Amino acid sequence: MPDGISPYLKVYFTSDTDMVVGYLGQGSSANITAQWESPFENASVGGVTGAVTQYSQQIAGGIQVFSGKTSKSSFESRLVWGGQMPPEFTIVVDLMATINAQVEVNAAITTLLQMASPQLNNLTPLGRPPATVTLDIGRRLKLMDVVIKDVSYELDAPRTADGFYTHNKVTLQCSGDGMINKSDIPSMFI
Numbered sequence: 001m002p003d004g005i006s007p008y009l010k011v012y013f014t015s016d017t018d019m020v021v022g023y024l025g026q027g028s029s030a031n032i033t034a035q036w037e038s039p040f041e042n043a044s045v046g047g048v049t050g051a052v053t054q055y056s057q058q059i060a061g062g063i064q065v066f067s068g069k070t071s072k073s074s075f076e077s078r079l080v081w082g083g084q085m086p087p088e089f090t091i092v093v094d095l096m097a098t099i100n101a102q103v104e105v106n107a108a109i110t111t112l113l114q115m116a117s118p119q120l121n122n123l124t125p126l127g128r129p130p131a132t133v134t135l136d137i138g139r140r141l142k143l144m145d146v147v148i149k150d151v152s153y154e155l156d157a158p159r160t161a162d163g164f165y166t167h168n169k170v171t172l173q174c175s176g177d178g179m180i181n182k183s184d185i186p187s188m189f190i
Helices: 054-067 101-115 182-188
Strands: 010-014 019-024 029-031 034-037 080-084 088-096 133-137 141-153 167-176
Touching: 019 101, 088 101, 088 133, 101 141, 101 167, 141 182
Parallel strands: none
Antiparallel strands: 010 019, 010 133, 019 088, 029 088, 034 080, 088 167, 133 141, 141 167
């Protein structure tokens, strides 16, 4: 239903069966993390081919105490790329009732909780894990195959006389289901 707010200020979560639309709240953020590791940090040139035993570390430490020189080099501090994490999103969604609080706020929260939840069997395996969703932020950033890792909302938000929330702030922790290649990043931005 039209509310006069620009679609560029909204966030859309879409699953195979449902869609939740809310206002993008303050504090929403995106993060891509590269894993850089220091594989040589416990090795030293003074060790046998870089494989330093505890005994040789003690000898190297003793030599350093007496000579004031170290067997460490700046090479040992070099970082190597060890992989890329999937993109992470902290999305703050402001839900506000304009006509029907049950549908616009309570049902939206329920749907987001369902999107983050599995469907498991009581006794037998082969239940269903939570499905991925499509995350559309402001009609300019769109990412498919996003998992919702965490959903939190205010329990003490104002309510109608019928007990439905008049508005609520929902915070979601989301992640892509895999890392994104450099060449794929431009296609995220519409």
